[in-house]
Amino acid sequence: MSLSVGNIVQTPPTASTLRVEQVVGTHLFKIMGYSILKNTEKGKFLESDNFNVGGYDWSIHYYPNGTVIAEGDYTSIFFCLKSEVDFVQAEVSSFILINQNGNPPSLGRMSTIGTFKNNTCWGYQNFVRRSAFESVMKDNYIVLRCVVCVFKVFRVESDFPLQVPPLLCLQEISHLLETGNGADVTFEVNGQAFNAHKVILAARSKVFEAQFFGPWKEKTDTIIKIEDMEAVVFKALLHYIYSDTIPAFSEMNDSDEKNNMAQHLFVAADRYGLKRLRIICENILYGSINWKNVVALLSIADMHNCIRLKEACLEFLASPETKTQFVETGQLTLAS
Known part of the structure; x- marks a missing residue:
């Protein structure tokens, strides 16, 4: 039994991107008549108004005498999701008790990221002792400050690498560039001559079309001089126009040489309106x-x-x- 392996078909590369945003909100929960709360039954809580952070409703549950499992005279505090959603990731960065001067004292707790579902809560069974509350109390009221950060995940269209348009079927006519059969225009680039076909150049480039067949077409000139481009770059440009490929890159092993060619070819592609070639060069430059x-x-x-x-x-x-790196190489001097 033998197996025969045919041509390998490669599909274009794909990419996907997720963007995570942080939405931070602060809520102040002011509780009047604190002295009355001393007789609140253990396990009973006071709830703040709902407040919105990151598009979700939240509230604070404060237990003046702690939950049923809180230790001793500890108070308890919890942060609760009120919106009906399946999944929310948030971080309660701090629960802080505000003192008489309006500043946070050395009382409070920090937290880590938590996952919330509908009517789930996160907080501390043993927050601070009641005596600590009373030490910062003013005019028989207390103020609790809760800082929360909600993490929102968005799926966005990836911008790299750019999707290269499909290849055009030009390989069949690429031999015309090699043989020069039927050529009707010659380009002189830094002492080198390149024979080409106006109709092919015009079909691939709106700039060449206007140059050869537009209102201001060059009627008599069959030799066109190009002074501001290297011959190797123009050769690669012509090869791309005729075959839709760029052998110059595949033949280069040195990354600096490849980047330099991509720079010059990018400029040439932009000059002659070759959008696909410009994108190919842009992707190379972007990644190098x-x-x-x-x-x-x-x-x-x-x-x-x-x-x-x-x-x-x-x-x-x-x-x-x-x-x-710039400083170490002497290309940049930092001000002292």
């Missing part, structure tokens, strides 16, 4: 930002209105590690 090329990439992104690349460069420059 380092302290040596970030300034050049930022300049390119700014000149060619590449917002995504520009934001990535600015974020990289703002990192402490990058600043340290």
Whole structure:
């Protein structure tokens, strides 16, 4: 028995992103007539008004004489979810008792993240002793402050890598570039000549279409000089136009060389309106930002209105590690 392995079909890469936001809220629970509460039955609680944080309703349960399982003369306090939902993740960052001057004394508790469901509560059986409450009491009332942070998770569309449009079926005509058969225009780039076909260039680029067939078309010139582009870049540009592939990248092992080619080819793609090529180069540049090329990439992104690349460069420059690297290499001096 033998197995035959056919062609391997690769599907485009996929990505997904979750964004977590923190919504912080504070609620003050003021309880008047504290002296009357001394006779409150153990296990009975007072409840605050509902308050909203992160789109959910919450309340505070305060037990003046503690829950039925609280120790000694301890009071108890709990933070409760009132909304009818299946799952909420929140952190009660502090329960604090406010003193007579309006400031938090050395009484209170910190907490960690908890998972809440409908009518579930989180808090302390043994919060603080009643004597501690009475030491900060003013005019027979107390004020409890609760700080809560709700974590909200959103599923968002990922922005990296950008989805590259499908390949065009141009491989069949790529041999025309190699042979030069039927070529009707020649480009001179830094001393090198490249033969091409106006109709193919125009079909792939609106810029070439306007140049060859628009109102201001170049009627007589069959030789076009390009002074501001390297020959190797223009060669790669033509190869992409005819075959929809970029062999220049696959042949490069050095990351700096690959990044440099991507920079020049990105500029050329933007110049001739080749959107797919621009995205391919942008993805390469986006994933290769380092302290040596970030300034050049930022300049390119700014000149060619590449917002995504520009934001990535600015974020990289703002990192402490990058600043340290610039200082160590003598490219940046920090003010003393």
